[in-house]
Structure formats: C-alpha cells, structure tokens
Amino acid sequence: MPKKVLVVKLGTAVITGSNGNIDASIVKKVAQEIALLSSFYNIVLVSSGAVGSGRKFMKDYKGTLAERKAAAAIGNPLLMNLYHHHFSKHNITVAQALCERVHFSTRRQFLQLKETFATLWENNIVPIVNENDLVSNVEIKFSDNDELATLIAVGFDAETMILCTSSGGLLDDKKSIIPRIEKIDHSVLKFVSTAKSGLGL
Numbered sequence: 001m002p003k004k005v006l007v008v009k010l011g012t013a014v015i016t017g018s019n020g021n022i023d024a025s026i027v028k029k030v031a032q033e034i035a036l037l038s039s040f041y042n043i044v045l046v047s048s049g050a051v052g053s054g055r056k057f058m059k060d061y062k063g064t065l066a067e068r069k070a071a072a073a074i075g076n077p078l079l080m081n082l083y084h085h086h087f088s089k090h091n092i093t094v095a096q097a098l099c100e101r102v103h104f105s106t107r108r109q110f111l112q113l114k115e116t117f118a119t120l121w122e123n124n125i126v127p128i129v130n131e132n133d134l135v136s137n138v139e140i141k142f143s144d145n146d147e148l149a150t151l152i153a154v155g156f157d158a159e160t161m162i163l164c165t166s167s168g169g170l171l172d173d174k175k176s177i178i179p180r181i182e183k184i185d186h187s188v189l190k191f192v193s194t195a196k197s198g199l200g201l
Helices: 024-037 050-057 065-088 107-122 145-155
Strands: 004-010 041-047 093-099 125-131 160-164
Touching: 004 024, 004 145, 024 041, 024 065, 041 065, 041 107, 041 145, 050 065, 065 093, 065 125, 093 107, 107 125, 125 145, 145 160
Parallel strands: 004 041, 004 160, 041 125, 093 125
Antiparallel strands: none
16 A cells, blocks of 8 residues: 655744754754654655755845845755754655746646655655745745645645644634644635745745
C-alpha cells in the first residue's frame, strides 16, 4: 500500500531565535521527528528561515526587497547544510526544492514536480521546499510559505498538513482558532492571509 503524503511547514519564527539566527536545536528536533514519521509517510518539509540565515552576512541590512532576496540566496545553502547535518544522523538524505508559482499554475510543470518528488520518496529522500525568492517577482510570489505548503498539500492529496508556527493556529473570520482542519478546500483557503513576517519576503 503506497504511503500517504504528509506536509510539514516550519515558519521563520519557529526555527529562529530572537536574534534572527537559525536555532540548530529546533532543526535537530525536527529531523528526529520526521525520521520517525518517514516510515509511515512520504514527507514534504516546507521550511522558512533562509532570509534569517543569510541576512547576518550583509552590511547594514535594512530589509529591502533586494536585500531580502540576497539574504535568501546566501541563507538557502546554509539552511540546507544544517538540515543535511541533522537528517544524515538518521540515514536520511534531503533534497532542496525551490518552487515558484508557475510550478503549480502550469500543468506540465506541476506534473514534473510530482514526478520528481515521487522519485525522491522512492529513494528515501525528504524534499525540503522553499520559494525561489531570488527570481520570484513580487506580483506572482506566494504570499508566504503557508500558501506554498497548502498548494503542495492540495496538489499532492496530502493526508495531513502540519503548520508549525508562532501563531496559535489558523483563525476564522471571527478571530477564533480552528482546532482541526479535516479537509483543505475553499472554506479553509479563504482564511489564509497575505501578510508577511518581518523576515519573510
């Protein structure tokens, strides 16, 4: 019986400390938990944190769009190296997947994405997904990685999506937390905000 798909999304505030740097102890714990789940699920890890990893290397960082794109370009390999270090302790290889909206809006591109992920899973490899911030245009960007994770969950018919965030949960139109979401559809997507975090793009 084929494994079900599990999408796990890590927000910037979850994996970074108050100084904006990646908290390696969190990444270590995430690797441990996903290693346990990988026997039962095909897992996609959607991870923020590239900007937080890279911005400390830039002089007089002010958070402009160009600076955030540059910080993401610096931070992505650093973040992936950290994931590789901790996942390899569990004999799991990770792969970087930088996505753009076209990968979901164009059928041919999406089918290629699905085929690639299937090949990764067949080889016990966990794809770690983030937006390709370096080249993404502002007009066609994902609002944030919550949207990206949701598109993956819907497109791959995921059984479960876990959002690890600093917020208490997804809020409905009355600002009340929705305790559990059984199905991802328009009734859920309408509550997804376009707001961005201070470190996000």
